[in-house]
Amino acid sequence: MHDAFVSFVESGKALAKGRGMAWDFPLDDAGASVIGWNLTEIIRGRPPTHYLRDLGQDTKALAFMNALRVERGHPPLVKSALSTPWQDFIKAATCDQLLFKRNTPSHVAQNIIRPLKVLATWAGTVEPWQLTADVARDAISMAGRMQKSGKLADLVIGIIKTVVDTNHLSENCPLSSALPTERLAPNPDRKSKEVKSKDEIRQSLEHRKRAERLPTKRAFWELVRIIFTETPRTFVDAIRFNALKAMVLSGLRVGEMTGLPADWKRFREYYDANGRPAGESGGYSKALMLRHFAEKQQPRHGDSAVLIEKAQYVPKIFSEIITATLDDTVRLTQPLRDTLKRQVETGRMLPQFGENDLVPVAELYPFITGNPFWLKMGKELSDDYVARYRQGFDAQVLQSLAQHQHKEFEKAGALDSATYVYYNRLLKNDSKEYPLLKLRHSSGEEYAPERKTWREVFVRVGELENYLAASAPTKLSDITSLKLGAGEFQAWEFLYLTPKRALSEERNDGICDITRYCSVGVPNDMLLLSVLGDVKDQKESLFMRYGQTVEDRALTLDSHMLRHLLTNELFRLGLADTIISKHLNRRDVAQSYEYDHRTLAEHLEDMDLPAGTEVALGQSSATVAALILAGKAVGPIATTYKRIQREQGDQAAFEYLRVEADGYHSTPYGACVQSFMTEPCPLHLQCFTGCSQLIATGLPENRRNLEGLEVRFQAALSDIQARPVGTVGRKNQLQHATIGLEGVRKLLSTPRGKRVFPDGPDLSKLTPPGSVLDD
Known part of the structure; x- marks a missing residue:
């Protein structure tokens, strides 16, 4: 075994030990683990959560290899765990990137672990220190054919250059000099116009530099029409509309926008040379500033999980609409913020109740599922509540609905069929990993196995919390605090909070009771990316949902184009490049010119x-x-x-x-x-x-x-x-x-x-x- 490879692995083990991470964790025959490493939790990062718990062959790479084997008359391979040296290599590279170089969990999962698994899958019996240029070229070629965009092949090349060659892990290093260097094909939309008349030459003055990085006029104005004039159909869409309004006007990156703090408002006072407010001398006495956490600001070798606090000046013409939009978002998410704060402070899922409280399961239904309708109601009445709530997403409507159902429940009102279905399915989820939920009488005695009357069934709240934590871990609220330069930032302090897996609203075209629902999430970039139509395997986009014509519903828009558009407009209006760069959190002026798409005119x-x-x-x-x-x-x-x-x-x-x-x-x-x-x-x-x-x-x-x-x-x-x-x-x-x-x-x-x-x-x-x- 190569000495440099042994040293690299030992360094990874030392980093893991320093964080209390178990180097060896059990794997099944396919290389998967129930335990693994929670990369986000290790560095106390922001959701989404990324794991290292599959040390088997890459599924897609193996499928591609098997297709080649079948063509050549060889039997297909069954997915299995990688060899121990390859497992150690992946773990060590993960520790190096995450704990030493302090890159983000998403970068490690997508740009380090995935290409390493692809390389290992193709290498087969070749161990990491035995890698040759031929094996690397074959793996790159396979990755290029697997993913037509060429991104995966580029990642494999990057792994060879920055990990294998840099640390001299193979006996045959350097390998990168023998690798293909062709890049992705140029954008076919950039067409050359070789013959131009005088009129066409004049028109070329209106041709934009790298215009493909700007949104199309139709997509941009359709998005503006939707977010400023349409009535959102769901609570989460209302959050998205407000976020996109602020994003269009501020030019913040999508991660900076979804990570805004609820305490976003800052002011700066200005005075003249005589100490009087500047407004009395013809200037402005006060400026509104948007507090946010800037991305791409970490110092070299800085901790990627630390939030870097910045404040962006809000132009006077936008201050009113920015204030109204973000204050409305604070109002919308306040019930979720209150719930999450109590969960963080108590460490419990249902802090509204005592751990030993006996509560009817019927009344707990909206707390567990988010569906506010747990009692049978007439369709006309339920539709009226839904319409009233969607009009402005006022939490008072939900409170009124809950009070109405409690009164009807005391009058022996029947439970809704959805309540029966949910609890009957809940009792069938018996597993060896967690015990069956205990149902009790109002006295606290356990129910016998005979037929139950759900109106009279109670549960002990503490037992229900333990059962839900074991049986539905994906519905646990995001309560992990994040690191600031000085101190901590609690999850409930974020502006944008959403109900997690609220199927009553997301799937069943209903509404979610955000005043009671126990599962609160801190959203990530996908809150917006998933509905702009430019993400593979996306959900229904806003264009599809709110577009007025067939052409409108087919539109897509890359969220980063909004940042390009605002930068271009600031250049067009004559602002200094230094001001633009500082306003949009760029480290140097040269970066801003990559966003300059002004025409020659x-x-x-x-x-x-x-x-x-x-x-x-x-x-x-x-x-x-x-x-x-x-x-x-x-x-x-x-x-x-x-x-x-x-x-x-x-x-x-x-x-x-x-x-x-x-x-x-x-x-x-x-x-x-x-x-x-x-x-x-x-x-x-x-x-x-x-x-x-x-x-x-x-x-x-x-x-x-x-x-x-x-x-x-x-x-x-x-x-x-x-x-x-x-x-x-x-x-x-x-x-x-x-x-x-x-x-x-x-x-x-x-x-x-x-x-x-x-x-x-x-x-x-x-x-x-x-x-x-x-x-």
């Missing part, structure tokens, strides 16, 4: 031309002037403009542009400012052969054109070199292909906005007499 609007210049020049020539002033356009016109400006002043230079410049020209390979209306390019846009006026754009369509041209030049060069030396024209053809190939490669390597051949000739001019082309 919008860029040019920010540029200041002398008063009256645009009117005098006309729109087309004024655009060229702005490009030249910004340093984004070169060419004979730009060179002459600068010379005239330097020698004769701005007025003469602008007069020259008015006569000579007819617009901005984009070629399939780069950009150029040259009047092609009366004098076309002599080289027919073969700019890559050395024209000094060519500018690299870095646009995806330009790169694809150039990469295709590079392949054709390489093929032509190979054909020419294969011909006999004495072949007629071979030398000129070889020279032409070589120059073209070198020019294309240089253009590909030139940074965006830079001249490719700054010292080359100006090939946009006519060829001077005496050149080879005159012969």
Whole structure:
């Protein structure tokens, strides 16, 4: 066994021991465990909960392998536990990433454990320290065919590079240098437009940079219509509507939005130099701030589970709607917050009762299931309560309903059929892992096994809590506190709280009694991601549920597009990049420019031309002037403009542009400012052969054109070199292909906005007499 591998595993064991984690836990034949490691609980992280409790072969990878084996005439394999070294490797990598590098449980589960299991499944009998480049390449190839997007293959490559090679775990390291490096195919929606008329060139000024990262106009405005005008049909949808309203206006990440604290409101006071409120001097005396926990702010090697508290300024025009929206969310979730707070303080599921209290099972039905209807009621009356509650989700309606049923129950009202069904099924859930729930008389004596009258059946609350904790662990409330930089943040302090697995509302088109329901959850990103239509295996999206037309119901929207949209609007309105970066919790200004999707026309609007210049020049020539002033356009016109400006002043230079410049020209390979209306390019846009006026754009369509041209030049060069030396024209053809190939490669390597051949000739001019082309 390789020494580096042994050291890596021992380091993992030491980390696990320091956290009180049992290294060995029992597995069944398939490699699954009932115990395992609760990764979220280990670091006291925020839901959802991630586990390491399956150390068997990856199910999907094994199915893919078995399909290949059957094609080759071999019997399929049965899922089994991985070998002990592979199990130790996965555990050690988990501890290293989670406890030492302090990455999040979701990152460890998705980007470390899963690709390691895929690699181990394909490796078979090859142990980790015996890994070779061939085994790794085969595993990557299999992962690429399993998941067409290529993401899983990228993760396997990442594991080889960052875990195996970095720690030198294999005797054959380094392996990464022999791995494929092709990335995902470019977005097919980015189409190149190689031939453009003058009108099309003008339209290209409205073309957005990386427009696919912005929401479509129809999807965005349909979402706005839904969340601002539709009446939500469920309590959780009401929460989602409010969250999306705030998200559109604030630009927070989806995790930052779903993790807002209930105590979100902060104010900052401003005073002038004399100590008076700034409002008395024409400014603002008070600014509203949105307290939140920012993501991607942890210092290097910082604890990923610690919440980083920030405060975002709320623009004055949004302060009223943000306040109304978030205050309404506080009102909606307050009953859940009260329940969760009492559960945290008492450590019990049903803190409304004493542990030794005997309570009729009928009255406990809404506390356990969330369904407020436990007594038989007429359909008209129940529909009336449902409609009244959905009108504004007022908890007083639920209280009124509960009081009505209690009065009817005392008058010997019959139980609802759903109550009978639930408790009859509950008694059939007998298991060796937990005892059967004890039913009692009002005196406390246990019921005999004879037929029961459910109206008269009681349970001891403490016994019911123990039974539910054992039989339905997924319905336990999220009570784990989270870590702040100083102190702790309790689960009940979150703004967005939802009932967990409230089937009466989610599945049965009813309502949930949030004032009594005992299962309260702290939602994660999926609260919003699952209903925007851009998640695989999603639930019914908001577009499907509230769309007015067939086309509207088919819309989807990526939540992160809202952040791109707000950033782009702030740029368009002229805010400084430093302000935008700080406002949206970015570490440096460069990150904000990845979210800048302004059109060229919008860029040019920010540029200041002398008063009256645009009117005098006309729109087309004024655009060229702005490009030249910004340093984004070169060419004979730009060179002459600068010379005239330097020698004769701005007025003469602008007069020259008015006569000579007819617009901005984009070629399939780069950009150029040259009047092609009366004098076309002599080289027919073969700019890559050395024209000094060519500018690299870095646009995806330009790169694809150039990469295709590079392949054709390489093929032509190979054909020419294969011909006999004495072949007629071979030398000129070889020279032409070589120059073209070198020019294309240089253009590909030139940074965006830079001249490719700054010292080359100006090939946009006519060829001077005496050149080879005159012969």
